[in-house]
Amino acid sequence: MLNANGVNAVITRLSKAALLAMTLSxxxxxxxxxxxxxxxxxVLANPSGIGGLxxxxxxxxxxxxxxxxTQFEGDWYTSGGVGFHAPINQFVDVYGELEGAWFRRPDDDKHDTGDFATVIGAGLRGWVAPPIEANLYVGSIIFDQDDTTSLVExxxxxxSTETLSLGATWRANGLEQNRLIFSVRYLY
Structure with missing residues (x-):
């Protein structure tokens, strides 16, 4: 007959086996x-500029x-990092990203060589209709413990095809004016 320790050991082993099976499947x-x-x-609008992702x-x-x-005014924004993506259901994905950013805004006399920040955020991408996707991204730009700004897209x-899409996004991030971004995306 199993005592309490034996029952706990069996439950622990079964739990680990079930977790492993779910993870692999x-x-x-x-x-x-x-x-x-x-x-x-x-293509960035108001103020104009160009960018890539x-x-x-x-x-x-x-x-x-x-x-x-960049807006071609002695400014730049660059970032790189890692992210995750997973389906919520058959139409919607959730994704998140953690990035290190190096940037300089126009008329920033305080940071001649740019400023560093951490960007963290998560978003949703969903099919509205077969060729039309809607997306939302919410995050935070963290300069230090006392200085952060929100990011919403x-x-x-x-x-239009399996490999090409056209997009329009409204971005508000606290670093610059709210702006509209038009994009062309190539899937490879």
């Missing part, structure tokens, strides 16, 4: 709804991300 059973291997060119999946649920943009994409 989830990636095969649930693929993401969107491709996270893409390169994107952005790249995401490169390195496992079933994780990706690298690199971003950059909301937009949509039209997937």
């Amino acid at each position: 989830v990636p095969a059973a649930h693929a993401t709804n969107f491709d996270y291997n893409h390169i994107q060119v952005n 790249g995401r490169f999946a390195f496992t079933e649920g994780a990706h690298f991300v690199a971003k950059g943009d 909301i937009g949509g994409r039209f997937h």
Whole structure:
């Protein structure tokens, strides 16, 4: 007959076996709804500029991300990091990213060589209709313990082909004016 320690040991072993089985079966059973291997060119409006973004999946649920943009006024924004992505259901994915950022805003006389920050955020991407995607991203730009600013992006994409999509996004991030971003994304 099993005593309390024996019962706990059996439950622990069964729990570990069940957790291992679920972990190994989830990636095969649930693929993401969107491709996270893409390169994107952005045209920034109000104030105008140009930018780019790249995401490169390195496992079933994780990706690298690199971003950059400029208004051609002695400014720049660059960041790179890692992210995760996973399906919520058959239409919606959740994703998140942790990035290190190096940037300089126009008319910033305090930081001639730029400023560093950490960017953390999460978002949702969902199919509204077969070729139309809606997306939302909410995050925070962290300069130090006492200095942070919010980041919000909301937009949509039209997937004209399997490898090409056009998008429009509204961004508010506290570093610059709220702006509209038009983009072309190439999936590879």
